[in-house]
Amino acid sequence: MSPVIIYIKMITANELRRLYLDFFVKKHSHREIKGASVIPDNDPTVLFTTAGMHPLVPYLMGEKHPEGTRLTDVQKSIRTDDIEEVGDPSHLTFFEMLGNWSLGDYFKEGAIKMSFEFLTSNRADGGLGFSTKNLAVTCFAGDNDAPRDEEAFNLWLGLGMPKERIAFLPKKDNWWGPAGQTGPCGPDTEMFYWTGEGEAPEIYDPENKKWVEIWNDVFMQYNKKADGTFEPLKQTNVDTGMGLERVLTILSGVKSPFETELFTEVIEEIRLLAGYSEPSAEQILSERIIADHLRAATFILGDPMGVVPSNTDQGYILRRLIRRAIRHAKKLGIEVDFIRKISGIYVKLYGEFYNELNDKQEKIYEEMAKEEANFNNTIGKGLTVLRKEMQKLESVKNKGVQAFAEDFCFEMFATYGFPIEMTIEELEADGWIKAAEDKQFVMSKFDEFYKKHQDLSRVGAEKKFAGGLADHSEEVVRLHTATHLLHKALRTVLGTHVEQRGSNITAERLRFDFSHPEKMTDEQKKLVEDIVNEQIKAALPVSFEEMTVPEAMAKGAIGLFGDKYGEKVKVYTMGDPSKNNVFSMEICGGPHVKNTSELGSFKLLKEEACATGIRRIKAQVSANLK
Numbered sequence: 001m002s003p004v005i006i007y008i009k010m011i012t013a014n015e016l017r018r019l020y021l022d023f024f025v026k027k028h029s030h031r032e033i034k035g036a037s038v039i040p041d042n043d044p045t046v047l048f049t050t051a052g053m054h055p056l057v058p059y060l061m062g063e064k065h066p067e068g069t070r071l072t073d074v075q076k077s078i079r080t081d082d083i084e085e086v087g088d089p090s091h092l093t094f095f096e097m098l099g100n101w102s103l104g105d106y107f108k109e110g111a112i113k114m115s116f117e118f119l120t121s122n123r124a125d126g127g128l129g130f131s132t133k134n135l136a137v138t139c140f141a142g143d144n145d146a147p148r149d150e151e152a153f154n155l156w157l158g159l160g161m162p163k164e165r166i167a168f169l170p171k172k173d174n175w176w177g178p179a180g181q182t183g184p185c186g187p188d189t190e191m192f193y194w195t196g197e198g199e200a201p202e203i204y205d206p207e208n209k210k211w212v213e214i215w216n217d218v219f220m221q222y223n224k225k226a227d228g229t230f231e232p233l234k235q236t237n238v239d240t241g242m243g244l245e246r247v248l249t250i251l252s253g254v255k256s257p258f259e260t261e262l263f264t265e266v267i268e269e270i271r272l273l274a275g276y277s278e279p280s281a282e283q284i285l286s287e288r289i290i291a292d293h294l295r296a297a298t299f300i301l302g303d304p305m306g307v308v309p310s311n312t313d314q315g316y317i318l319r320r321l322i323r324r325a326i327r328h329a330k331k332l333g334i335e336v337d338f339i340r341k342i343s344g345i346y347v348k349l350y351g352e353f354y355n356e357l358n359d360k361q362e363k364i365y366e367e368m369a370k371e372e373a374n375f376n377n378t379i380g381k382g383l384t385v386l387r388k389e390m391q392k393l394e395s396v397k398n399k400g401v402q403a404f405a406e407d408f409c410f411e412m413f414a415t416y417g418f419p420i421e422m423t424i425e426e427l428e429a430d431g432w433i434k435a436a437e438d439k440q441f442v443m444s445k446f447d448e449f450y451k452k453h454q455d456l457s458r459v460g461a462e463k464k465f466a467g468g469l470a471d472h473s474e475e476v477v478r479l480h481t482a483t484h485l486l487h488k489a490l491r492t493v494l495g496t497h498v499e500q501r502g503s504n505i506t507a508e509r510l511r512f513d514f515s516h517p518e519k520m521t522d523e524q525k526k527l528v529e530d531i532v533n534e535q536i537k538a539a540l541p542v543s544f545e546e547m548t549v550p551e552a553m554a555k556g557a558i559g560l561f562g563d564k565y566g567e568k569v570k571v572y573t574m575g576d577p578s579k580n581n582v583f584s585m586e587i588c589g590g591p592h593v594k595n596t597s598e599l600g601s602f603k604l605l606k607e608e609a610c611a612t613g614i615r616r617i618k619a620q621v622s623a624n625l626k
């Protein structure tokens with residue numbers, strides 16, 4: 001252990017969040033905003049919120065934020081693209097990003113000075129108390145598109161960062177965006193902390209993994225145009241992200257986030273249930289998988305958007321996380337009713353900052369128990385089928401995994417709820433999968449058949465759009481407006497128990513999930529479609545106003561109020577209040593069309609079950625078909 005760490009006072013995650021937020025609120029006049037839901041609202045491009053900047057994209061694109069131009073928050077995030085890596089010392093499915101934001105306010109000088117002050121000022125002065133001796137930074141090296149970031153370099157130098165500790169790196173390391181083909185982007189500067197033994201080397205070597213990245217300041221100053229050139233942006237923004245778990249690991253003087261207070265109690269509980277005290281390396285891996293997956297699952301189930309285990313989208317990821325945790329618990333000899341205990345520890349640990357977990361804890365436990373029972377039910381049947389098949393093919397085992405029917409793994413999933421990695425593990429254990437290529441082959445066959453059963457493989461989409469930029473194309477904006485009309489029409493026809501449970505929009509169609517206990521009748525569907533079309537024909541103007549949540553409620557706005565109390569929100573109105581013909585009022589970040597007539601006409605394509613008590617509608621508008 002580095003001797004420096006001993007002198008740093010231990011800190012809890014709750015204290016670290018407070019320290020960060022207070023630093024920006026009290027010392028640098030930021031407004032603290034509540035982080036967004038971990039399930040993105042109206043974003044077709046990702047399953048989960050994957051970074052702190054993700055929910056703020058519309059404001060980084062130039063929309064006015066109701067809370068002003070200096071913001072700070074803690075954002076719950078989930079990354080599932082590398083689910084296989086979970087359990088290694090650093091990968092986490094769920095993580096928290098601390099961030100501060102400038103929307104056309106301060107730029108490089110302000111951002112770098114604040115970052116430096118927070119990193120190096122003493123705990124008593126509201127900072128982390130890191131010594132400059134343990135810090136290094138990187139700046140953008142410059143290329144044909146944009147020059148070397150001398151400004152950032154000189155700012156760090158001026159603050160006392162030795163020039164040997166400042167590295168210039170190319171675009172692949174020190175540049176953000178654009179998320180799509182065009183849009184805002186710019187260089188960033190990254191901050192690293194020395195986690196190796198003894199004193200940090202005088203010269204910073206970016207290849208040395210003992211330097212751990214802890215913070216990233218992105219400077220959005222260019223707009224990438226369709227012709228591939230870069231022009232300066234009118235409004236420059238700053239977007240920063242500091243990984244809470246990473247910093248807590250450093251401040252706790254340990255090697256892995258799994259050794260911090262965020263996990264120690266859970267891991268102790270797992271050992272207690274499993275009945276050992278000195279785990280093997282393999283057992284440690286299983287402990288970490290259980291701890292990581294159930295933490296992520298607790299947050300997904302505890303989210304205001306209310307996802308439950310299912311065979312599609314977020315529900316499928318949730319199912320995989322829970323089932324993989326159960327499988328590893330079984331490996332450790334833990335049989336029943338452990339999920340509630342583990343989840344309960346997380347609710348207790350996080351409930352103070354994330355009140356939604358306290359509010360929804362009964363639902364979280366109930367859904368987890370249900371999933372555990374479902375899984376135990378089908379798993380036995382599935383295992384029998386899988387083992388029979390392996391036996392049957394034993395004589396052609398030399399063919400390897402190719403001996404199985406092409407859709408075998410998908411059928412295991414579709415019929416028995418076997419997550420693909422579980423089938424893979426069984427195949428591995430029985431000697432069918434020997435090399436990485438075998439595994440890849442199985443995965444690609446599974447994906448192929450899974451995609452055939454989905455309009456869109458959301459898992460793949462998530463990787464592709466990891467930058468988190470929402471699609472604000474005309475098509476998506478039209479369908480977003482149609483979603484508001486549909487939401488209101490459903491409440492009119494079915495009743496006010498109808499609440500949004502999820503929304504996903506592509507250029508081709510909208511998809512809207514809502515609470516309703518039964519299948520809609522043909523008459524109800526027709527009525528909903530007619531109402532939406534009437535509102536389109538009426539050519540209602542669309543406008544928005546900023547107000548507080550109580551004001552919005554008093555006006556009868558619908559939407560997710562969540563924990564946004566005290567903050568200002570945008571309320572979109574469809575209709576003309578002065579003529580008393582307001583049809584829909586909904587809390588929403590936008591954007592929307594100017595007039596409902598722009599949608600052309602509305603067609604309901606499909607109404608189906610999505611999960612228990614939740615229905616799903618797919619629909620399109622004619623303006624997008626031209």
Ligand SMILES: [Zn+2]
Nearest residue numbers: 042588589590
């Ligand atoms: Zn909306």
